[in-house]
Amino acid sequence: MHRTPWTASGSLPSDKLQPKKSNKQKPTATTNQEKSKPVRELETLISKLSSSSTTPDPKGGCFCLAREHPLSEYTPSCRSCGFILCNLNQPYHICPSCSTPLLTPPQSTSLISTLQSRLTQTLENEEKERVQLIEEAKRAQGAFPTLSVSPSSPNLRVSQPQLRPAHKVLSLTSSGSSGSRKLVIVSHHTTPTSSRPASRGGSGTSTPQVHNEVRVPPPPSTIDYAIGQRVDKDRPWKNLIVGGEVKYIPPLKEEKGDPGMSRNQRRKANQRARERNESVVGASAS
Template sequence: MYKTAWTGSASSLPSDRIKPSYSNTSTPRNQGKGKGKGRETPPPKSKQVREIESLLNALRASNAPIRDPKGGCFCQAREHALSPYTPICRSCGLILCILNSPQYCCPSRTCLSSLLSYSPHAKESLLHQLESRLSETLAKEAAERERVIEEAKRETGAFPSLPGSSLSSASGSPASTRPSTPQQHKVLSLNSKTKRVIVTTTTTTMKPSRPNNEKENEGDLEEEVLRVPPPPSQVTFAKGKPDPSRPWKNYRDGSVKYVSAAKEKAKKKEERKQNKKAKGKERADGGNEVQGS
């Protein structure tokens, strides 16, 4: 029987002999089986949120007040801001700056009392204050993110947004941190002497942009807080009885010898004469060497 391309499996056309290629497209059912693939990554925490959370964890974990391992700060709010939680020690009256955390005791060596011992409910009220402050900060940051996303949507208009566009970058998707492929640019130039066209290809590689949380962490590491050390334990004083004939005598640096101005001028004049003689002798010796050569 005569077979054509429509009647039999075998075909006489060359195009029908090419095997069709099937693309392995994944179904939505297979996509949902992976653990955590469909979940959105939470936004990075800001520096203020991390500070409040660390202070909350430290207060909850502290049962008895201990000394600050960093030694605290004795600037008395002159170098740093006043502490919003414990601005003063209720026992010794030391003014505390923001570097003195409330979970530690007073940094003074003669006091060492708890900064939250003035009231039995001081710790609970401070925890409640920090929790409310944390919730307010998180709400403000979430509202700011929503505002940025809505503003990006308004800028895109009615056109559909593609992956990796400004909308996806505003929402903090990982597409914005993906490194870009190197781009090649061709430049055509004409040689004035040979009248030939020269093609020059240049490749530019863009550095991938880092997320904001990495930049904030680097900024935290670069910041060095200068703490004011405690005052010395010993008071410097002058040893010895004052001399009535010399009431302005310096007893700290020891005895001082007086040198008259006339003797000092004569000494400097003698030194200048010696320097001139030494220079003249060097010039004479150098001239003799040149004549002999």
């Protein structure tokens, strides 16, 4: 049987071209929801505690003894030296005072399990709150019926406001001396403003709270002595840092008058005693 070029297999140039493979991949299930700050903090703490190595704090720790910052929730004090730790001293670092680990391996394991249960509870609470917000939004949307739109764009039902009909105004105007009148029709359109309820939490992104991370440095390793003055053997307790001598001021003495003195006479006698004491103090100061 005679075959024509268009019936023979593989005779056309297009038959020799191999089909291209489609680059379409299956969409991966990704969540666009960002993690909240408490969830991120718990996950970071769990990952740091899970690592077996304990390193010193790169920021040097804090030596405020829980006076400037709240007491640490996980390690309130060092088990070796008893140093009081604030919340800036993380439990996965070593003690800033004696450089020993703050947690033993059993304590670290127990704390990790506690943090994991807390993380699970936090995620459940956030999911319940998210579902509740969605239900409230649906109920609020159902309370305001709108015009039906095409099913391909369901989001337009909320965004597009209803258009009000135009208002027509009829007016008669006269022109010239002939007295002819013209009919003028003026239509007014009012553009409605879209009313949307204000969001609860302000904007969608929450601003993280900035903690007071002003760290107290460690105490100096050397003692500041008074330099340039010799210590008197008779007065080794003399304060050489504060200048000036300490002067004695006698206590205020009140003269006791006779029992038969009146109240005014006794008050005048006490006033004279005060003036006498003030003159003595002024003379000793000069």
